[in-house]
Amino acid sequence: MIEIEKVYKSFGKLEVLKGVDLTVARGEVVSIIGGSGSGKSTLLTCINGLEPIQSGHIRIDGTDVHARSTDLNKLRRKVGIVFQQFNAFPHLSVLDNVTLAPRKVLGMSRAEAEEIAVRQLSHVGLADKLKVYPSRLSGGQQQRMAIARALAMSPQYMLFDEVTSALDPLLVGEVLDTLKMLAEEGMTMICVTHEMTFARDVSQRVAFFHQGILAEIGPPEQIFGAPQHLETQKFLSNVR
Amino acid sequence: MFDYTFQWRQAYRHLPRMLEGALVTLEIAVLSLVIGITIAVLLAVARDSKSIWLRAPATAWVEVARNTPALFQIYMAHFGLGSFGIYLSPYVALLAGIAFNNAGYLCETFRGALRAIPQTQTRAGRSLGMGQAQTFRLILMPQMFRISFLPTTNQMVWAILMTSLGVTVGMATDLTGITQNLNARTFRTFELFAMAAVLYYLIAKAVMLAARLIAWRLFRY
Numbered sequence: 248m249i250e251i252e253k254v255y256k257s258f259g260k261l262e263v264l265k266g267v268d269l270t271v272a273r274g275e276v277v278s279i280i281g282g283s284g285s286g287k288s289t290l291l292t293c294i295n296g297l298e299p300i301q302s303g304h305i306r307i308d309g310t311d312v313h314a315r316s317t318d319l320n321k322l323r324r325k326v327g328i329v330f331q332q333f334n335a336f337p338h339l340s341v342l343d344n345v346t347l348a349p350r351k352v353l354g355m356s357r358a359e360a361e362e363i364a365v366r367q368l369s370h371v372g373l374a375d376k377l378k379v380y381p382s383r384l385s386g387g388q389q390q391r392m393a394i395a396r397a398l399a400m401s402p403q404y405m406l407f408d409e410v411t412s413a414l415d416p417l418l419v420g421e422v423l424d425t426l427k428m429l430a431e432e433g434m435t436m437i438c439v440t441h442e443m444t445f446a447r448d449v450s451q452r453v454a455f456f457h458q459g460i461l462a463e464i465g466p467p468e469q470i471f472g473a474p475q476h477l478e479t480q481k482f483l484s485n486v487r
Numbered sequence: 488m489f490d491y492t493f494q495w496r497q498a499y500r501h502l503p504r505m506l507e508g509a510l511v512t513l514e515i516a517v518l519s520l521v522i523g524i525t526i527a528v529l530l531a532v533a534r535d536s537k538s539i540w541l542r543a544p545a546t547a548w549v550e551v552a553r554n555t556p557a558l559f560q561i562y563m564a565h566f567g568l569g570s571f572g573i574y575l576s577p578y579v580a581l582l583a584g585i586a587f588n589n590a591g592y593l594c595e596t597f598r599g600a601l602r603a604i605p606q607t608q609t610r611a612g613r614s615l616g617m618g619q620a621q622t623f624r625l626i627l628m629p630q631m632f633r634i635s636f637l638p639t640t641n642q643m644v645w646a647i648l649m650t651s652l653g654v655t656v657g658m659a660t661d662l663t664g665i666t667q668n669l670n671a672r673t674f675r676t677f678e679l680f681a682m683a684a685v686l687y688y689l690i691a692k693a694v695m696l697a698a699r700l701i702a703w704r705l706f707r708y
Contacts, residue, residue, distance in 0.1 A: 297610055323616040334611035338629045338708055348615035351625060380708040393611075400615060 248272055249294065249404060249437070254303035256286070256293055263289045265459040266303070273403075276436045278446035280470075281456030282482060287439040288331075290456075291406045294437070295319075295326045307404065324352065327397030331409040333389040335381035341368065342377040345396045353400070360399070367395040371425050387418030391425055398429075405429065407438040443486055447471050455479045491677065498678035501669050505679075508665035509686045515582050515661060516647040516694065522582075523589025523646070524639075530594035531601060531631075532623065545594070552591020558652050560584045565656035578660070581653035585646055592642050593635075600635035601627060633706045640698055644691050651687070662686055 249271040256264035263286045271277050279287045292298040294305055296312045296319040305312040310322060336344050345364035349355045355363075368374055371391040381389055390410055397405065407426065411419040423445050430436060430449045440446055446453050447467040454464040455476065463476040474480045533545035552560070561584030564575055575583060604627055612622035632639075651663040658664045666683040670676050 292610075295614055297614060320613075320616050320618050323614055328614045330607060330611065332605075332607050334605075334607045336608070336611070336626055338633065338706075347625060348617060351621060352616040382708055396615070 248308060250306040252304045254293060254305060255301045256289055256298065257301055263459055267461050269454060269461060271435065271437060273435055274433050276430045276450045277452050277454060278450040279437065279439045279454045279456055280446055285456040286459040287456045288408050291328065291408045291437065291439055294406060295323055295328050324400050325402055326404045326406065327400060327402035328406040328408065329393050329397055329410050331412045333393045335389045335392060337381055340378050340380055341373060341392055344381065344392060345399045349399050363399050367398045371395045385418060386414045387421045390414065390422050394425055404435045407436065409439050409441065411442060455482065493678060494675055495678055497673065498675045498682060501679065502682065504665055504669065505662060505682060505686060508660060508662040509690055511660050512650050512662040513690050515650045519582055519585040519589055519646050520643055522586040523593055526590035527593035527597055530590060531597040534594065534598060549591045549594050552588050557584065557588050557649050558655060560587055561652050561656055577653060577656045577658040580656050581650060581658050585649050588649065589642055589646050593639060596635045596638045597631055600631040603634050604630050636702055640695060643694055643698060647691050647694060648687060
């Protein structure tokens with residue numbers, strides 16, 4: 248379970264998160280929507296401790312992410328994240344991109360790690376690209392590789408940060424299909440997204456962020472069908 | 488007005504001795520680069536460190552290495568340390584001086600390369616559970632070497648040619664040292680130093696070729 252409690256986060260004088268509360272249960276898929284600069288992506292980087300927070304708590308299975316005593320490297324094995332920019336490691340082949348962390352962080356043997364990597368890469372449809380370097384892949388393929396790379400660590404939670412925003416419209420579908428597949432397999436996911444159809448079809452709950460505040464959260468039917476908050480209504484009418 | 492008679496044959500006879508010297512030159516250059524690159528990586532990390540105790544000495548190293556003559560640095564390693572009772576042989580002093588110089592210059596080259604790697608690479612590494620050091624070693628360093636490859640080759644050539652300064656601290660076994668001695672004995676100045684120049688050129692070319700091969704092998708992407 249991911250528990251986010253009264254989280255405040257600022258970059259210098261700029262307050263990005265102003266008291267966010269959100270709890271995500273095991274097996275749940277939550278989508279976060281909202282305008283640019285509303286703090287959606289920042290929240291994700293706070294959840295896995297890439298960014299510090301000013302106050303509040305984020306707990307993952309009871310472990311406080313931002314407590315001094317928390318071993319973040321260990322905690323991050325549980326929480327995979329995929330970014331908008333795919334962040335492929337350009338100097339490693341697709342296979343090595345995926346086996347690197349299992350080998351160096353989890354201490355697996357090369358054979359073990361490769362077995363898992365091949366399974367994950369086949370899962371996202373890249374079984375024929377193992378020896379290729381990322382520069383030879385399309386954006387969609389790189390993003391699917393990044394997903395396989397995160398999954399190879401067998402995380403219990405996955406965070407997706409606008410994973411289709413940097414993609415050609417033609418390639419968005421293949422990445423969304425991968426996410427759908429994961430959701431159907433029961434992965435706990437928080438997806439920051441601008442893909443409203445995806446948010447509606449895949450998530451159990453949709454959260455709307457506005458200016459650093461979680462303005463409204465509810466099942467997709469409510470958010471898309473009968474939004475309560477004025478800003479949600481405005482946002483959705485502009486998006487459509 | 489011009490009564491110098493070239494006597495190439497006489498000079499050629501000394502070629503085997505000079506080749507031995509060339510080998511010593513190559514050895515010092517390669518060692519100074521290996522040591523220099525290793526220290527440069529550490530300096531590059533230290534210079535961007537949060538701790539002043541790491542940053543200050545690293546900055547001082549770079550400042551001295553880049554803003555004083557290489558000759559001074561080799562002198563200090565030999566005569567300077569000698570005044571404190573630390574006696575380094577000409578070979579070691581030359582090696583230390585050039586390695587010191589290489590480390591200072593390459594540190595800045597590497598730092599520039601590190602800046603060119605997107606921050607997001609570090610984030611990707613850390614988010615997979617890798618520690619800071621692991622992320623540097625496995626993700627950043629390989630990319631840093633590739634980005635800085637061409638400027639690094641500059642320093643390689645420079646290091647080879649700088650070894651000729653060893654003659655000023657009494658280095659007698661490298662190419663310049665040997666050529667100097669032969670010259671003192673035979674007075675075939677032009678011929679001998681022309682041959683030495685060609686040998687320096689060939690050493691530089693050989694090191695370049697080796698660097699290219701290593702790069703071709705390592706940077707497949």
